[in-house]
Amino acid sequence: xxxxxxxxxxxxxxxxxxxxxxxxxxxxxxxxxxxxxxxxxxxxxxxxxxxxxxxxxxxxxxxxxxxxxxxxxxxxxxxxxxxxxxxxxxxxxxxxxxxxxxxxxxxxxxxxxxxxxxxxxxxxxxxxxxxxxxxxxxxxxxxxxxxxxxxxxxxxxxxxxxxxxxxxxxxxxxxxxxxxxxxxxxxxxxxxxxxxxxxxxxxxxxxxxxxxxxxxxxxxxxxxxxxxxxxxxxxxxxxxxxxxxxxxxxxxxxxxxxxxxxxxxxxxxxxxxxxxxxxxxxx
Amino acid sequence: xxxxxxxxxxxxxxxxxxxxxxxxxxxxxxxxxxxxxxxxxxxxxxxxxxxxxxxxxxxxxxxxxxxxxxxxxxxxxxxxxxxxxxxxxxxxxxxxxxxxxxxxxxxxxxxxxxxxxxxxxxxxxxxxxxxxxxxxxxxxxxxxxxxxxxxxxxxxxxxxxxxxxxxxxxxxxxxxxxxxxxxxxxxxxxxxxxxxxxxxxxxxxxxxxxxxxxxxxxxxxxxxxxxxxxxxxxxxxxxxxxxxxxxxxxxxxxxxxxxxxxxxxxxxxxxxxxxxxxxxxxxxxxxxxxxx
Numbered sequence: 247x248x249x250x251x252x253x254x255x256x257x258x259x260x261x262x263x264x265x266x267x268x269x270x271x272x273x274x275x276x277x278x279x280x281x282x283x284x285x286x287x288x289x290x291x292x293x294x295x296x297x298x299x300x301x302x303x304x305x306x307x308x309x310x311x312x313x314x315x316x317x318x319x320x321x322x323x324x325x326x327x328x329x330x331x332x333x334x335x336x337x338x339x340x341x342x343x344x345x346x347x348x349x350x351x352x353x354x355x356x357x358x359x360x361x362x363x364x365x366x367x368x369x370x371x372x373x374x375x376x377x378x379x380x381x382x383x384x385x386x387x388x389x390x391x392x393x394x395x396x397x398x399x400x401x402x403x404x405x406x407x408x409x410x411x412x413x414x415x416x417x418x419x420x421x422x423x424x425x426x427x428x429x430x431x432x433x434x435x436x437x438x439x440x441x442x443x444x445x446x447x448x449x450x451x452x453x454x455x456x457x458x459x460x461x462x463x464x465x466x467x468x469x470x471x472x473x474x475x476x477x478x479x480x481x482x483x484x485x486x487x488x489x490x491x492x493x494x495x496x497x498x499x500x501x502x503x504x505x506x507x508x509x510x511x512x513x514x515x516x517x518x519x520x521x522x523x524x525x526x527x528x529x
Numbered sequence: 530x531x532x533x534x535x536x537x538x539x540x541x542x543x544x545x546x547x548x549x550x551x552x553x554x555x556x557x558x559x560x561x562x563x564x565x566x567x568x569x570x571x572x573x574x575x576x577x578x579x580x581x582x583x584x585x586x587x588x589x590x591x592x593x594x595x596x597x598x599x600x601x602x603x604x605x606x607x608x609x610x611x612x613x614x615x616x617x618x619x620x621x622x623x624x625x626x627x628x629x630x631x632x633x634x635x636x637x638x639x640x641x642x643x644x645x646x647x648x649x650x651x652x653x654x655x656x657x658x659x660x661x662x663x664x665x666x667x668x669x670x671x672x673x674x675x676x677x678x679x680x681x682x683x684x685x686x687x688x689x690x691x692x693x694x695x696x697x698x699x700x701x702x703x704x705x706x707x708x709x710x711x712x713x714x715x716x717x718x719x720x721x722x723x724x725x726x727x728x729x730x731x732x733x734x735x736x737x738x739x740x741x742x743x744x745x746x747x748x749x750x751x752x753x754x755x756x757x758x759x760x761x762x763x764x765x766x767x768x769x770x771x772x773x774x775x776x777x778x779x780x781x782x783x784x785x786x787x788x789x790x791x792x793x794x795x796x797x798x799x800x801x802x803x804x805x806x807x808x809x810x811x812x813x814x815x816x817x818x819x820x821x
């Protein structure tokens with residue numbers, strides 16, 4: 247079973263027929279931090295030649311600011327690892343392909359939310375879901391609605407463009423990476439884990455609660471209300487707009503400043519605690 | 530007895546009298562941070578500094594020895610140290626940050642290194658994590674109640690607080706101790722599901738339990754933690770003893786310092802398990818894997 251198939255089954259989809267092996271495909275660069283058994287299986291066959299299929303990736307840009315793509319580029323030289331590990335078949339900012347390619351792609355990375363009054367956007371997200379094996383809601387706008395939650399229409403020259411939704415309102419989403427924008431390190435870790443099949447790392451991103459409407463209020467409803475807050479201050483550090491201040495050891499949250507990106511509750515060590523992964527850091 | 534993974538455990542006491550005078554126990558954290566700063570291993574540290582309110586810690590970014598020494602000593606209330614990590618990297622422009630914190634704060638930092646969606650370019654700047662043993666913490670109002678209502682001394686007059694030998698000690702104009710049991714109801718409830726006493730995810734962790742007054746039980750957990758500790762010891766900053774030197778009489782109930790630490794650790798883990806189950810039964814959300 248190839249990497250993509252195992253990924254697909256991991257995300258709950260059915261493995262499809264083995265993707266064709268491209269002779270020119272280069273082996274996936276080995277990630278320094280993560281080594282997954284799947285990769286070893288790929289390397290194991292008796293044949294001398296290592297054959298690994300690069301996943302076809304489409305980068306879909308909806309109502310976003312391109313900051314998420316910039317954040318991807320902010321992985322600096324590691325971007326070469328990422329681009330070397332995938333076959334980028336569609337990305338309007340970086341390549342010439344004008345439309346999503348015919349046939350299937352393996353992974354669609356979606357930046358931005360969807361404007362319901364823009365027919366083209368609605369069509370594009372539907373088409374993305376039909377064509378992609380996995381859909382990743384990348385960044386706050388796509389995953390949680392983020393600043394698009396405040397859109398009210400009434401502006402020239404499309405005053406009717408008023409309703410913007412995170413993509414999971416229209417299609418099924420396989421993984422969410424919240425944050426405005428997500429940190430480059432997280433993006434790198436995510437990409438490498440996806441390519442090497444590190445399901446343990448990916449699990450928190452695949453949780454349903456990672457997507458949809460989020461707000462600093464999550465700290466109240468998910469953490470403090472459940473008597474889990476211990477005042478570490480991670481939420482305050484993670485907030486991109488400094489909407490969270492620690493007062494007497496608890497987050498005090500400024501609703502007017504919050505842009506609903508979902509970073510604080512995702513970063514909170516009391517929403518999920520990746521113990522096994524943390525152990526790998528202690529070498 | 531598990532104490533997480535570690536390469537070495539030892540008893541340490543800082544030789545520097547200046548640090549010994551202000552430190553809570555053996556002065557391990559203060560001495561190590563000053564040493565790491567001097568050697569360029571770190572260029573700043575996130576510590577629990579002092580604020581205008583008596584015994585209310587303020588998360589502080591310390592970039593000089595003086596600032597580090599000024600933050601010595603335990604404050605038994607919440608100091609949201611991780612909240613300053615981004616400021617340290619941005620406004621202070623630090624490249625090699627040390628974080629000093631309780632076990633929960635250490636795992637917060639470690640999680641941030643892996644899943645810090647809002648922590649751009651922070652992971653590679655965490656140069657060192659120093660964990661402090663922690664049984665539980667109090668809210669500020671809780672601490673104040675313990676001191677002013679139970680110990681009956683004004684909080685301003687206190688010069689040192691300690692928890693040990695089953696008692697909460699307050700020192701200053703008047704030395705007072707009350708049974709630790711009296712303080713239980715003021716504990717922060719979020720601590721009750723915590724199963725980490727010895728800061729199992731830090732590079733170096735240290736605390737008072739297991740060694741006599743003026744000494745610290747210290748674990749070197751990671752390679753970088755062990756390297757720093759060995760160099761500091763080789764440079765003569767610490768008196769070092771093996772933990773075996775603190776053995777009790779053969780007929781004593783608790784055989785050694787490490788046994789005592791092990792008992793308390795087990796107590797904390799068992800308590801966390803109990804609270805975890807109780808909360809689940811109530812239908813509350815409890816952090817998965819928190820019991821590890």
